Amino acid sequence: MCLSRINQLKTSLSVRLTLWYAVIFTVSAILVLAIFYRQVISIAMARVDEELAEEVREFADLYTDAGIDAVKMEMIEEIESDDENKIFRLLSFSGQVLATSGLAAWGKSLIPPPATAADVPDRNYTFKTMSDEDRESRTRWAMGKIGPNEIMQIGESLEDVEEYLDIFKKLMLMLLFPLILLSAAVGWFMARQSLSGVDQVTRTAEKITAGDYGKRVRVEKRFNEIERLSNAFNQMVDRLQTLLQGMREMTDNIAHDLRSPLTRIRGIAEMTLIGEQSEKKYQEMAVNTVDECDNLIHMINTMLDITEAEAGIGELEFEEINLNSLIESACGLFHTIAGEKNIRLVANLPDLPAVRCDKSKLQRLFTNLLENAIKYTPENGRVAILVDHGDRCMNIRIEDTGIGISEEDLPKIFERFYRCDQSRTQGGVGLGLSLAKAIAERLGGSISVNSIFNQGSVFTLTVPR
Missing domain, CATH: 1.10.287.130 (Signal transduction histidine kinase, dimerisation/phosphotransfer (DHp) domain)
Structure with a gap:
């Protein structure tokens, strides 16, 4: 049973969407945090560089105001106040060491070689990072000219900065785990909300399959x-x-x-x-x-x-049809039958534009309606064919002075096997108008009827051009 449940979870779309959302969110969060961490490193190093450059400028101002001896005295005071956190080194343009603080505490790998005039551009500062892989420590150095022939090198240990960055990194890693859990929870909620409509359709389909054909899906304003x-x-x-x-x-x-x-x-x-x-x-x-x-x-x-x-079974064979020729041909077929009942068959047609339609189906549709009109029109009656057209459709009206259709029968006239009481004396099984309606709709058109009982009917066939 557990295996079945696991297999269901594996194939569940909600679970898959949740996993995809969690993976995408996690990867995005890692990228964002990595970029943010790099920005924090850049900001921290920029602050160190700014502090070192500021100290070099202070020494330059002191040199201008009080000379080199004052600079040396200030170096001693700075060393005493900062212990081993900083190193100061005063050099000549040739790289000769004029004064320095104790270098032994840091080791050679953390101290750059003496700078020369070529290493320091005018009015600018040069920064350099030194590292010791064995001691896993780094130092940051700033170099700048403070006098006509003097260079000041100031180094600062990055131990405090790295400790701060290490704490910050651990905090981000601690934050990442609950973010992953939160993303999974949000993904599950969003997946369930998104697929709740699909679940509702599925449940409704299952009930319909069970025989409840009146069941419908409740349509809600969601997605x-x-x-x-x-x-x-x-x-x-x-x-x-x-x-x-x-x-x-x-x-x-x-x-x-x-x-x-x-x-x-x-x-x-x-x-x-x-x-x-x-x-x-x-x-x-x-x-x-x-x-x-x-x-x-x-x-x-x-x-x-x-x-x-x-x-909609079967292909329609569309072609350009001369509507005048089609109607006249159909009238010719029923001219003899109409003449036997002394029915006037009138088709006063203007020069009609061609229509694009399936000729055989349109012929069958029209002859069906025309046959129906003649069939239910008594002797000495009249059947007229009128056509008007618009930009998109043709309206063919077949008017007769036949027995008409009662108001009770009119809504059901196109139903299969339906026959009005007054039409039961005639032959047929009540499928002609059902076939006409089905063909009209298959051709993209429609058929309608207006009738007055015992006065006649008007069938209107609308077909697209």
Whole structure:
């Protein structure tokens, strides 16, 4: 069980983000502290250099005011006051030692060679650090001209500075450990906060998997990415629930609509088994059976077409289409049927611009709506086709003086297998308008309807240009 828990922690995104945050923070903290430590060293050494240079200037002023003897006396007083912390050495330009404090306490490795005029530029000071690896100590020296032929060398032990820097280093190392722990805690908190929305989506998905299809992720104003993920997940679940509901309804409707033709086919088959029939009778049964099978095949194919259009399956073949030619061709197909019912088919079209669309699907969509209008328009009626266009879309209106649609039926008119009461006397299974809507939306357009019961309907097809 412990191993399983460890493996879970290894693969946990929260743990990985926490470790990455802690590592990055630690490396950044070490770099910052290292840079800060170098700055402290520079500041400490600059203060030492400033103190040494100030003492060289004081000796130069003393030499100017009172001469070399006064400088020597001041050296003795400085030595007595600072013990072995400093060394003073007065030199000539040639490097000859004119006066000095005791050098034995420091050792040769911590004392530079005597300076000459070439080592010290005019009006400037030269600084040098001497070190002794065996004694693990260092000294800092300043050299400068104090008279026309004299050079002053002043050295100071860096033992106090190094002790201060050592304490400072230990404090930074002591501070680094709690900083690492703090960075891990902050990283864990930030990772949990960032991924809490993902956890919520996961828990919701698990509940939906268990059968609670009404469950949704609560969208909270936190991070834009999590908010977008929650919205996208909820929209996906809504879509899936709609599809599942549609599949249930489709299954119920198919079962209902398949029952009648299958019952008729079964009845025909039973009649052939009851007794001998004439050859003509058998031919009639065979024809009826073929017709019923064709109806079933047509209904199944239409259902597949609707499903493919709604799911976006299949590539669309876009091309430039002459809309005048397409509408006139469709009207020609239904001219004879309209003439049999004495229906006036009117298509007064202006010179329309071309549209870029899938020609076969647009033809099927338009002929479907035109067939529907003629089918439900009584004799001596009228079906008119009107087109207007804007910069981005074409609006094709098919107006009829047919039986119309009641207000109760209007919201459901595009549902699968839905048929109004007054349309049940006509043939069909109620899939035509569902297919038209699915194709229109697949083409990036839309379809709408306005209708007055017993006066007529207006179907408006909008397709992008």
